[in-house]
Amino acid sequence: MNSRVLYVDLSECKSRVEDRRDLFESMLGGVGVASQILLEESKPRIDPFSPEAPIIFATGPLTGIYPCMAKAVALFKSPLTGNLGETHAGGHFATALATAGYGALVIKGSALHPQVLKIRDDRVELKTASSLWGLGTRAVDEALAEPIKTGLQSIAAIGPAGEHMVLYSNVIVDLHHHFGRLGLGAVLGAKKIKAISIIGTKSITLEKPNAVKAFYEKIEHEVVATDKMLKYHNLGTPSNVLELNALGALPTRNFRERRFEGAEEMSGERFAETVFRRKVTCTNCPVACIHLGAFTKSFAPEHERGRSEIIKEELVVAYNYEPMFALGSNLGISEPSRILELIELCEDLGLDAMMTGSVLAWVTEACERGVLDEKILGIKPKWGDPDNIYPQMIRRIAESKDPFYAKLAQGLVKASERYGGNEFAASLGGNSPAGYATGYGHIVGTLVGARHSHLSNSGYSIDQQIISGKAKVDDIAEFLVRQENWLYVLYSLVACYFSRSVYTPEYVVEALTTVGINTTKEELEKLGMKVFHNLYKFKMQEGFDLEKQYIPKLLKELDTPIGRLEPQTLNKIVKRYIALREREGLKISREEKTLADLLLPSDKD
Amino acid sequence: MEIRNPARCIGCYSCVFACSRHLFNVVDPTRTAVFVELDRKGGRAPKVSMCRFCKEPECAYACPHGALQPLPEGGITLTPSKCAPCTTYDCVEACQYKVLVLDREKKIPILCDRCGDCAKYCPHNVFWYTEAPGI
Known part of the structure; x- marks a missing residue:
């Protein structure tokens, strides 16, 4: 078990390593360990941009050893929601960190000038990086990439959006992966860290190599030779487009509609036929769910010195369902190359594509309804973006200079508080929901989830x-409680969500045995619950109030395949969820409860 | 044992880790006889390389101590006791394909023993492996 934790203090320019065997033994790794460290290191009600605010990256006991265990988790205080920031990234980050010899990395403090944090095994350094400040994530990766024959390098970089502390700026990992959604980019930006480069060249030792080899053979077969992960291997998540559209659950034009006339054109099938180039994957994952698509772009006119442009450059960018929905159907855009262009722009600027799409959708609807005055804006965005103004709007969000765009850079809640139109701002718990107009489960799940994600x-x-x-x-x-309690076992390993049908409780117990951790399914489930409770403890400490969460009318009365949602039913499910959690001993409700309130509806019958 | 379909490589390192498990009983991206070098942007396939089992191995000819010897069927064999004291690393320099790499810990070349684990765990059949007759 790799229980060494690297603590980096940016203000003091110092680092130290501590063996936290206690933590890794009791909490496995990943979210489990990171949640303990977060509670230890983060002062209550801390300003997410203050130097003392910690970022905790963690790997797990199976990182690098088995397939689909290549995720790293980051916990921090989210500047977007004001409570828990939890995000998982693939790529090479986790395995590079583990082979550099660390189970977790904790960053605190703040640098005075732009820096790159470079970790190469035991060597940890901060290098001044003023020349990288302002660059897009692509250029940063190119600058920091080292020619290595063996060993793993991971580069996690922020773009201009993170520098300008856009509250939903991402950290882009190895160009195609993300610590996304809840504003980790802005937190690194506040700390003046442009990028983290990790090179790992050490061994992950195996206590029982023969047991590992035997189990590897078994689990690899499950991953590669069964259909459990075939969806991700073939079309990838974009296969959702036609499925959801047929179901009538594909959010379209700001969740207003649930079937998109352009679904065929933006389908995973069409992407595969037209723009698909290659697949890439995380370390030690044979699935390769990351599908890269190519689009061509004219060189900017200034490059041609006034001559007509005939030469175009080809750019390659990863596409998957969520950004395709957010920047596609939800904006009324169906053309693959245009969707790719918008995704690439978000990636290079370091913006979260999902929230960016939701913000653009909200602006478009607000203009349509006259909530936003197009004369003041100077533009009038329309569904499908016939005037091609979304790219320019995305750039201005990342710049955050103009007061209107600086407000958009704070996310849907703050933008709609300022300008009105919160009833059609697609936001749950401060985050924008994923692209499923499927029913109560998605809405309540996102609302109650620790990181407000599907x-x-x-x-x-x-x-x-x-x-x-x-x-x-x-x-x-x-269902939600059961899922959460098990998923947080997987998230403590740190397994990829897509491998959840492969890593059954039985297999997880077996996998852990091969690395010398003896446990049972029951013990693991208890651990999952404990990890989840930790996350909620942090949320409660930061002032989160589940019962007071605003659900916009748009989502409260969403049209779904099971009909229009009813607010009373939503409330009932949330109440039941709270009762179930409180019965486990977790305090979620801020209201004083009588004994009768704590009874579940079924107990009363 | 050879690389037949490099264009299919997705860069998962399954081969690399299978190799380090087999040869050293560890998971290690550097202690391997098969190499994956990524095109980070992902526009091109990674470069996959391994020993080509040359009939006339430059590495063996360059070895000043006779520690590396050519095998009749191609490829090389290593006598660690003859190799260990050497610090010239002429063999590494000699390999035209840059696929002879020193083990970080033992400072002797890592030799492919043709176990076939890289081929077995490659999800895309980049490698071609067959049991050679008579070996």
Whole structure:
């Protein structure tokens, strides 16, 4: 078990290593360990941009050893939601950190000038990087990439959006992966860290090499030779487009509609036929879910010195379902090359594509409804962007100079508070929901999830079971709790969400045995619950109030395949969820409870 | 044992880690006899390389101590006791394909023993492996 934690203090320009065997033994790794460190290191109600605010990156006991265990997790205080920041990235980050000899990395303090944090095994240095400040993530990666024959390098970089502390700026990992969604880019930007480069050239030792080899063979077969992960291998998540559209659950034009006339054109199938180039993957993952598409772009006119442009350059960018929905159907855009161009722009600037798409969708609807005055804006965005103004708007969000765009850079909640139109700002718990207009499960799941993501508890998946008659709306709260308690075991390993059907409790127990950790399914489930409770403790400490979360009318009364959602039913599910969690001993509600309130609806019958 | 379809490589390092598991009982991106070098932007396939089992191995000819010897079927064999004291690393320099790499810990070349694990765990059949008759 790799329990060495590297603590880096940017203000003091110092680092130290501590063996936190206690933590790794009790909490496995990943979110488990990071949540303990977050509670230790983060003062209550801390300003997410203050130097003392910590960022904790963690790997797990199976990192590098088994397939689909290449994720690293980062916990921090989110400047976007004001509470928990939790984000998982693939690429080479986790394995590079583990082979550099660390189980976790904790960053505190703040640099005076732009710096790059370079870790090469035991060598940890801060290098002045003023020349990289202002660059896009692509150029940063190119500058920091080292020619290495063996060993792993991971580069996690912020773009201009992170520098300007856009509250939903991402950290782009190895060009195609992200610590996304909740503003880690801005937190690194505040600390003046342009990038983290990790090179690992050490061994991950195996206590029982023969047991590892035997289990590897078994689990690799599950990953590669069964259809459990085939979806991700073939078309990848973009196969959702046609499935959801057929179901009537593809959010279109700011969640207003749930079928998109351009679905065929923006489908995963069409992307595969037209723009697809290659697949790439995380370290030690044979699945390769990252699909790269190519689009051509004219050189900027100034490069041609006034002559007509005939030469175009080809750019390659990763596409998957969420950014395709956010910058595609949700904006009324269906053309693959245009969607790729918008994704690439977000990636290079270091913006979260999902929130950026939601913000643009909100602006477009607000202009349509007259909530925003186009005369003041000087532009009038329209669905499908016939005037091609979204790229320019995205750049201005990343710049955050103009007061209007600086407000947009604070996310949907703050923008709609300032300008009105919060009833159609697609936001849950301060984050923009993923592209599933499937039903109650997705809405409640995103609302109650620790990181307000569909990956918190797979709410959309019980919706799909409800649509096909295999589950009932009454099952949702129990489903979410059960999912969360197990997913946070996987997130402590740190497994990829896509491998959840491969890593069953039985296999996880077996995998852990091969690395010398003896446990049971029951113990693991308890641990998952404890990890989740830790995350909520942090959320509560930072003032999160689940019962007071605003749900916009747009989502409260969303049209879904099971009909229009009813606010009372939503409330009922949330209440039941809270009751289930409080029964576990977690304090979520801020209201004084009587004994009767704590009874579950079913207990009262 | 050879690389037949390098264009199919996705850069997952399954071969590299299979190799380090087999040869050294560890997971290690540097202690391997097969190499994956990424095109970070992802526009091109990674470069995959390994020993070509030359009939006339430059590495063996360059070895000043006779520690590396050519094998009749191609490729080389290593006598660690003859190799260990050497610090010239002429063999590494001699390899035209740059696929002879020193083990970080033992400072002797890492030799492919043709176990086939890289081929076995490659999800895209980049490698071609067959049991050679008579070996």
